Amino acid sequence: MDRNQIAKWLEAPAKMANKYSLHAIYFCTGCGIIEVPPVITARWDAERFGVIPVATPRQANLFLITGYVSVKTLRPIIRTYEQMHEPKYTVGFGSCPVNGGMYWDSYNTIKHLDKYIPIDGWIAGCMPRPEAIFIAVTHLWTLIDKDMAEGYVRYRKSYRAYRRNQEMALGKLDWPPLYPVSDEPRGDEQ
Amino acid sequence: MVAKVAQIILSPILALVIGVFFLSLARKIMARFHWRYGPPLVQPVIDIIRLFYQKSVSHGQMFDLGLILSLAGSIVVVLFLPFGPICPLSGSGGLLVILYITLLAPLGMALSGGQGDNPNISIGISRKLILGLGYEVPLLLVLLAVMTRYKTISIMEVVSAQQRTGWSLTSLPLLLSGLSYLLILPAILGIRPFDVSSAPQEISSGPMVEYGGKYLALAKIEHAFALFINIALFVNLFLGGAANPLIFFVKMLVVFVLGLCINAVFPRFRIEQAIKYLWKWPALLAFLGLIVTLATRG
Amino acid sequence: MSKSLREELESTFKNIQVSILEDSRMAVTAETHSVLAILRFLKDAGFDHLSLISAVDWIEDNVFELCFILTSYMQNDDEYTDRQKLHIILKTRIPREQPQVKTAIGLFPNAEPYEREIHELFGIDFEGHPRLTPLLLERDYEIPPFRKDFDTRKYVEEVFNSIPPIEIKNK
Numbered sequence: 001m002d003r004n005q006i007a008k009w010l011e012a013p014a015k016m017a018n019k020y021s022l023h024a025i026y027f028c029t030g031c032g033i034i035e036v037p038p039v040i041t042a043r044w045d046a047e048r049f050g051v052i053p054v055a056t057p058r059q060a061n062l063f064l065i066t067g068y069v070s071v072k073t074l075r076p077i078i079r080t081y082e083q084m085h086e087p088k089y090t091v092g093f094g095s096c097p098v099n100g101g102m103y104w105d106s107y108n109t110i111k112h113l114d115k116y117i118p119i120d121g122w123i124a125g126c127m128p129r130p131e132a133i134f135i136a137v138t139h140l141w142t143l144i145d146k147d148m149a150e151g152y153v154r155y156r157k158s159y160r161a162y163r164r165n166q167e168m169a170l171g172k173l174d175w176p177p178l179y180p181v182s183d184e185p186r187g188d189e190q
Numbered sequence: 191m192v193a194k195v196a197q198i199i200l201s202p203i204l205a206l207v208i209g210v211f212f213l214s215l216a217r218k219i220m221a222r223f224h225w226r227y228g229p230p231l232v233q234p235v236i237d238i239i240r241l242f243y244q245k246s247v248s249h250g251q252m253f254d255l256g257l258i259l260s261l262a263g264s265i266v267v268v269l270f271l272p273f274g275p276i277c278p279l280s281g282s283g284g285l286l287v288i289l290y291i292t293l294l295a296p297l298g299m300a301l302s303g304g305q306g307d308n309p310n311i312s313i314g315i316s317r318k319l320i321l322g323l324g325y326e327v328p329l330l331l332v333l334l335a336v337m338t339r340y341k342t343i344s345i346m347e348v349v350s351a352q353q354r355t356g357w358s359l360t361s362l363p364l365l366l367s368g369l370s371y372l373l374i375l376p377a378i379l380g381i382r383p384f385d386v387s388s389a390p391q392e393i394s395s396g397p398m399v400e401y402g403g404k405y406l407a408l409a410k411i412e413h414a415f416a417l418f419i420n421i422a423l424f425v426n427l428f429l430g431g432a433a434n435p436l437i438f439f440v441k442m443l444v445v446f447v448l449g450l451c452i453n454a455v456f457p458r459f460r461i462e463q464a465i466k467y468l469w470k471w472p473a474l475l476a477f478l479g480l481i482v483t484l485a486t487r488g
Numbered sequence: 489m490s491k492s493l494r495e496e497l498e499s500t501f502k503n504i505q506v507s508i509l510e511d512s513r514m515a516v517t518a519e520t521h522s523v524l525a526i527l528r529f530l531k532d533a534g535f536d537h538l539s540l541i542s543a544v545d546w547i548e549d550n551v552f553e554l555c556f557i558l559t560s561y562m563q564n565d566d567e568y569t570d571r572q573k574l575h576i577i578l579k580t581r582i583p584r585e586q587p588q589v590k591t592a593i594g595l596f597p598n599a600e601p602y603e604r605e606i607h608e609l610f611g612i613d614f615e616g617h618p619r620l621t622p623l624l625l626e627r628d629y630e631i632p633p634f635r636k637d638f639d640t641r642k643y644v645e646e647v648f649n650s651i652p653p654i655e656i657k658n659k
Contacts (some may be wrong), residue, residue, distance in 0.1 A: 003230065004230075008565070018240055021234075021236045021237045042225050043226075047217070047221060047227075048226075050229060050233060050237075053400070055390040055391065055394040056395055056399045056400075058399065058400055058401060058406075059401065059561075068202060072624075085244050087374050105641045106640065107633045107640050107643050108626075108633075111649065115652070141215070162654060165654070169651060175523055183233070
């Protein structure tokens with residue numbers, strides 16, 4: 001970790017600070033949350049990396065979506081994601097958010113989570129081991145360094161497409177759009 | 191004159207540095223208690239820098255101003271507390287002023303939380319203020335005993351009297367009061383077993399549930415100031431309050447590590463259990479200490 | 489204890505089949521119209537805890553099979569041993585078109601969520617149930633999803649895989 005390199009801090013303090021202080025919101029989305037308590041307790045210590053769980057989305061900037069996402073769970077996931085402050089990063093944990101995983105032919109789960117909220121990285125496995133979470137965190141650091149972890153920017157730019165997908169999956173949404181959605185098409189969306 | 195202005199500017203900065211150091215020391219020592227490594231010592235600084243770079247959502251003007259009021263109150267209290275030989279406003283009221291101005295910190299949070307419309311904030315703030323009610327009773331008795339014994343309300347005079355006659359904690363009339371103050375110190379600092387007001391698992395961090403970005407950074411800075419203020423008050427009144435800033439810092443460190451040891455072991459009290467505890471033995475000890483002080487006034 | 493219960497059951501009701509699977513499990517197969525009477529009889533005999541109601545879809549025989557699982561709490565605290573804890577599985581078959589059963593809420597009030605779940609997942613109608621609103625699922629399905637003629641892969645293709653992915657425009 002280059003946490004103590006003063007030159008890099010003076011060059012890009014926002015990036016370095018966002019990297020080394022990833023507070024994950026403690027929202028137990030699915031079955032993969034069983035791998036998170038070993039990560040944050042004494043055996044595999046995540047606090048060395050700067051990662052601690054916080055209780056509210058306002059204080060968080062990392063969202064780990066652990067395990068399968070059923071249609072009912074997708075609503076609080078979207079609402080929590082929209083309440084987090086930018087810059088924010090999401091990691092899909094397990095193979096179920098990637099392509100449906102074990103529940104690929106189920107009538108009630110979401111198969112590709114990337115269509116509904118932007119995901120910066122995936123961790124494959126069912127369930128991944130705690131060391132895989134650390135590898136994911138270090139990969140996320142390299143992505144943040146190279147300006148490639150721009151999920152929240154994508155969300156803002158293509159919000160109409162995301163909202164349309166969310167409405168197709170969930171029916172009528174009972175929260176207002178996060179960014180203004182106008183009726184005439186703009187130039188930089190599809 | 192210049193020295194005075196320099197002291198007024200230097201004192202809060204020093205308090206902030208020491209407070210943030212205490213925050214990082216808290217995380218590191220608690221991690222070592224848990225047999226793990228813990229974050230590096232600069233981690234709270236990284237957190238605060240990150241929080242200043244994050245966008246935040248405001249709920250209105252009172253939301254912003256309440257937090258600023260709370261932080262301003264803490265900074266003002268620092269000006270009245272001697273840190274070794276540095277004490278900017280030493281002749282202006284001492285203990286009584288501190289008692290009044292320390293009310294601003296929870297009051298500011300309550301005002302700002304009133305506009306963030308989240309029921310968790312109301313629950314957290316009500317618990318915080320009830321806890322304040324709980325520890326104010328023995329605290330006032332202890333401070334009365336100190337003021338009676340040294341016949342002054344100025345903290346600088348208390349410190350210089352202790353440097354002549356020895357620590358208050360070991361002098362016979364104030365022994366009971368000192369013990370009572372030690373017993374309520376976790377409640378004043380807001381560490382376990384008395385951290386019911388900001389319980390992450392139960393009420394989603396209580397008053398800080400809607401703070402994000404720069405508001406959370408200011409709340410953490412205010413927490414750092416609060417740590418400094420409460421420990422420095424105890425060290426000044428009961429442990430001698432040294433003439434040398436370094437020895438003062440060492441004394442504060444000892445008290446803080448003792449508090450951390452208690453924090454590591456205990457679970458959380460419910461609010462009625464906390465009040466029952468605070469109004470029983472510490473209040474009794476403080477009352478007896480006051481009586482003994484009055485009797486030996488001579 | 490189980491032997492005499494078996495004899496009592498066989499003598500009281502007709503068209504009933506009792507079999508002891510192990511020493512602590514009994515399976516009772518009965519007809520639909522006598523199910524409530526058997527439940528009342530078993531409840532009076534001390535089996536006052538309804539553990540579960542579940543349903544099986546036998547599509548080849550064109551029937552649904554409802555299973556009620558009853559257990560008894562300890563009858564007598566001093567003499568409780570493992571052997572006295574008995575599970576009784578009461579099975580009954582109902583026709584697959586227009587499935588309709590009377591509700592067991594009058595005897596066991598905790599049957600309400602089980603019947604609600606079976607109604608929304610299998611489509612079995614329970615007469616007399618106060619609220620048969622959806623419990624777990626969010627959307628409407630033309631065929632209730634736990635039936636064997638519900639094609640999950642086709643459903644997934646239509647509903648979930650038809651949602652277009654978000655295209656990332658390169659800068």
